[in-house]
Amino acid sequence: DIVMTQSPLSLPVTPGEPASISCRASQSLLNRNGNTYLDWYLQKPGQSPQLLVYLGFNRASGVPDRFSGSGSGTDFTLRISRVEAEDVGLYYCMQALQAPFTFGPGTRVDIK
């Protein structure tokens, strides 16, 4: 199975400031079709998870443009250009290259 790691595991943030989360896969997530199969999800307190980014950098429908995904191969980053109070929660990366799909351990983002 592909193992996913994230850092940091806890991220206190200041509203209006940028933030970033790193994700690393135990093997390349590049498919032979040229796409990289890495998603980012946010689970806000008391809610079901929601998709933020798919295929490494594509924002899901309705996701604010302050969220951006980047990276390639095994190393990826989710950036929030200016954190808002509503962005608190648990952020997960997930590889969708090969089943079984696997999530990272999660990064808890909260307000300082």
Added chain:
Amino acid sequence: QVQLQQSGPGLVKPSQTLSLTCAISGDSVSNNNDGWAWVRKSPSRGLDWLGRAYYRSEWRYDYATHVEGRMTIIPDTSRNQLSLQLNSVTPEDTAVYYCAKTRALGQGIVSWGQGTLVTVSS
């Protein structure tokens, strides 16, 4: 807009079978493009992808390594729903369980059920 409505017991005894159902509206369980997954969230494991079912002229299944052999996903086309059965549960299976819709071609898990807290305890 697809909606996923989960149902099932919130308490299961150790060694018994956990059974949950996900009723799908606004889409077809036998959608030839997308798929359906079960994911759980526990304090110890975070988000945990359990398995998926998808229809491509026939039903296909994938399961997470740590539940393979005791987990079954059952699509029901007549009721347009998806069921999960997890056998021989232990307290480690205590979690919030979600059914979800997965888009094809790596486009992510786009819809989630409301979640069902299942506690494994005698």
